[in-house]
Amino acid sequence: MCGIVGYVGTKKAYPILINGLTALEYRGYDSAGIASMENGKICVMKDKGRVSNLNNIPGLNDLTGTIGIAHTRWATHGMPSKENSHPHMDNSETFAVVHNGIIENYNELKAFLSDNGYHFLSQTDTEVIPNLIHYYFSKETSDNKFLAAVQKATADLKGSFAIEVLSNLYPDKMIVVRKDSPLVIGKGSEGFHIASDIPALLEYTRDFYLLNDYEYTVIENSSIKFYDKNLVEHEKEIKNIEWAASAAEKNGFDDYMLKEIHEQPTAIRETIGSRLKLGEACNFSDINISKEYLSTINKIFIVACGTAMHAGLTGKKFIENLCNIPVEVDVASEFRYRNPIVNEKSLCIFISQSGETADTIAALKLCREKGAKTLAVSNVIGSSITREADYTIYTHAGPEIAVASTKAYTSQVVLLGILAVYFAEILESVDTETINNIKKDILELPSKIETSLKTADQMKELAKKIYTEKDMFFIGRGVDYNVALEGSLKLKEISYIHSEAYASGELKHGPIALIEKGITVISILTDEALVEKSISNIQEVITRGAKTIIITNLDLSNAGFENVVKVEETNPLLSPILSVIPLQLLSYYISKEKGLDVDKPRNLAKSVTVE
Ligand code: M6R
Numbered sequence: 090m091c092g093i094v095g096y097v098g099t100k101k102a103y104p105i106l107i108n109g110l111t112a113l114e115y116r117g118y119d120s121a122g123i124a125s126m127e128n129g130k131i132c133v134m135k136d137k138g139r140v141s142n143l144n145n146i147p148g149l150n151d152l153t154g155t156i157g158i159a160h161t162r163w164a165t166h167g168m169p170s171k172e173n174s175h176p177h178m179d180n181s182e183t184f185a186v187v188h189n190g191i192i193e194n195y196n197e198l199k200a201f202l203s204d205n206g207y208h209f210l211s212q213t214d215t216e217v218i219p220n221l222i223h224y225y226f227s228k229e230t231s232d233n234k235f236l237a238a239v240q241k242a243t244a245d246l247k248g249s250f251a252i253e254v255l256s257n258l259y260p261d262k263m264i265v266v267r268k269d270s271p272l273v274i275g276k277g278s279e280g281f282h283i284a285s286d287i288p289a290l291l292e293y294t295r296d297f298y299l300l301n302d303y304e305y306t307v308i309e310n311s312s313i314k315f316y317d318k319n320l321v322e323h324e325k326e327i328k329n330i331e332w333a334a335s336a337a338e339k340n341g342f343d344d345y346m347l348k349e350i351h352e353q354p355t356a357i358r359e360t361i362g363s364r365l366k367l368g369e370a371c372n373f374s375d376i377n378i379s380k381e382y383l384s385t386i387n388k389i390f391i392v393a394c395g396t397a398m399h400a401g402l403t404g405k406k407f408i409e410n411l412c413n414i415p416v417e418v419d420v421a422s423e424f425r426y427r428n429p430i431v432n433e434k435s436l437c438i439f440i441s442q443s444g445e446t447a448d449t450i451a452a453l454k455l456c457r458e459k460g461a462k463t464l465a466v467s468n469v470i471g472s473s474i475t476r477e478a479d480y481t482i483y484t485h486a487g488p489e490i491a492v493a494s495t496k497a498y499t500s501q502v503v504l505l506g507i508l509a510v511y512f513a514e515i516l517e518s519v520d521t522e523t524i525n526n527i528k529k530d531i532l533e534l535p536s537k538i539e540t541s542l543k544t545a546d547q548m549k550e551l552a553k554k555i556y557t558e559k560d561m562f563f564i565g566r567g568v569d570y571n572v573a574l575e576g577s578l579k580l581k582e583i584s585y586i587h588s589e590a591y592a593s594g595e596l597k598h599g600p601i602a603l604i605e606k607g608i609t610v611i612s613i614l615t616d617e618a619l620v621e622k623s624i625s626n627i628q629e630v631i632t633r634g635a636k637t638i639i640i641t642n643l644d645l646s647n648a649g650f651e652n653v654v655k656v657e658e659t660n661p662l663l664s665p666i667l668s669v670i671p672l673q674l675l676s677y678y679i680s681k682e683k684g685l686d687v688d689k690p691r692n693l694a695k696s697v698t699v700e
Pocket residue numbers: 394395396397398440441442443444445446449492493494495578579582695696697
């Protein structure tokens with residue numbers, strides 16, 4: 090969950106590197122560092138703290154090198170400190186490395202290197218890499234010594250890595266390689282830019298090389314060469330990515346999260362794209378699932394983490410309701426270790442905004458081994474998960490920078506909804522009228538989201554009243570329970586307020602013991618079929634002294650509740666897309682009232698590439 094940046098070109102490297110690190114800070118922000126090639130010698134500057142601290146390091150502005158590597162860290166092995174910051178060098182200070190990922194066998198490698206006379210200055214797993222490169226380099230006799238040494242060193246690594254390597258002995262060269270951690274190379278007008286993700290480079294280029302695992306890349310001046318695992322050179326296609334550079338900027342909003350909340354109408358419109366039109370069958374020509382295949386499926390698994398898993402819970406309702414196929418939803422970190430009963434009659438769907446979440450990718454690989462077909466839902470073109478899956482469908486939410494996911498979640502729910510309609514059309518599992526009605530409702534979502542966004546002032550006022558609280562509850566039934574889970578996660582992650590989400594009907598089975606005078610209970614109430622039961626649950630907590638906030642699309646004017654927040658009516662299956670928005674806003678404003686860093690909450694990173 091660290092961010093890495095690199096540059097090989099004709100401009101001064103260090104401002105480009107710092108700019109890239111700033112864009113990647115959402116991936117980790119406890120330490121930062123750069124290495125620039127200065128007159129044939131690697132110069133490393135690093136420290137704990139945010140990227141902006143690098144500007145305080147004496148001599149930074151004197152760097153003139155045009156080739157460099159950089160890193161922003163999310164600590165895994167060793168506390169944030171200068172010694173543990175990247176870049177790391179080997180003992181002879183010949184090789185410098187930045188690394189994102191985890192080297193699982195680093196203790197073993199450390200012991201091996203120690204036996205061979207190497208010593209270590211940090212507690213990191215990364216420091217074994219430059220030393221291993223040095224070890225193999227000193228034994229290498231081939232012409233292509235640098236590349237061969239990097240290849241041998243990385244062949245010894247277990248776990249995940251995206252690395253950039255510089256060497257004093259090859260001052261014009263950089264070698265990069267990845268395995269299970271993201272890395273892209275952009276071709277700009279003034280050089281090659283390397284980064285952990287595409288948005289960090291959009292201001293320089295839209296042309297990208299998306300590296301495969303163990304694809305060794307050597308960049309030297311204006312040349313770039315790609316080699317496979319056995320160092321056989323090959324050509325590589327460059328991909329043009331359509332995202333606008335402004336999509337990765339704040340565009341006048343105080344924070345990325347607020348901007349991304351407000352981008353939801355556009356994100357949904359783009360995700361619907363040409364997939365769904367009234368009077369036409371859904372268009373999934375990119376995956377083209379046949380009736381023969383779909384008819385053999387007796388179970389669908391949806392696997393994901395965090396917010397993406399919450400989107401999956403609503404996906405389950407869509408598929409079960411429209412396609413009549415049972416669906417199991419699981420968090421990836423549990424699923425992969427529970428020996429799930431998956432076989433060739435299972436279709437396994439994996440949802441990941443980043444497409445880089447380690448547990449989700451591992452779960453996908455497991456299902457593939459068990460003979461199931463796999464389908465990835467991702468927001469990042471060419472991300473790791475999309476390269477592993479049999480089928481991929483993309484949300485088109487644009488880059489999501491804030492750690493707290495908002496527009497990706499609603500886009501995932503919409504795309505799963507359209508996928509369920511597509512399956513239902515293939516299987517002819519529901520009548521045409523039902524299909525047409527839901528299509529109409531999906532197409533109306535972008536304008537209905539605008540109404541949900543208008544609750545911003547109300548949510549800001551509510552935030553002022555409750556931001557000092559220590560505990561809160563979220564309750565709901567059916568899809569409203571899914572929204573309760575998501576609202577509670579959003580609150581925890583950016584406001585650091587403890588909260589629990591419960592299915593309303595479960596309250597009486599224990600949690601109601603925690604309800605006491607003055608506690609806030611946030612209730613989501615959108616399904617008319619469940620309204621009476623849900624209202625009873627709200628009354629039960631009010632009777633015990635709770636204050637309530639109710640997110641609803643129903644007319645509750647005669648019920649006498651305080652703090653009713655209205656969203657628009659829609660098909661009950663789609664209501665999470667409208668009712669989650671006031672909760673996203675509430676968390677945002679609570680975090681602001683508390684003076685917290687909304688976009689970079691403590692201990693978290695956007696892309697969880699460690700297990
Ligand atoms: O990139 P992914 O969708 O795979 O990420 C999954 C979770 O880590 C992510 O949704 C996380 O829960 C968010 N920070 C929630 O806002």
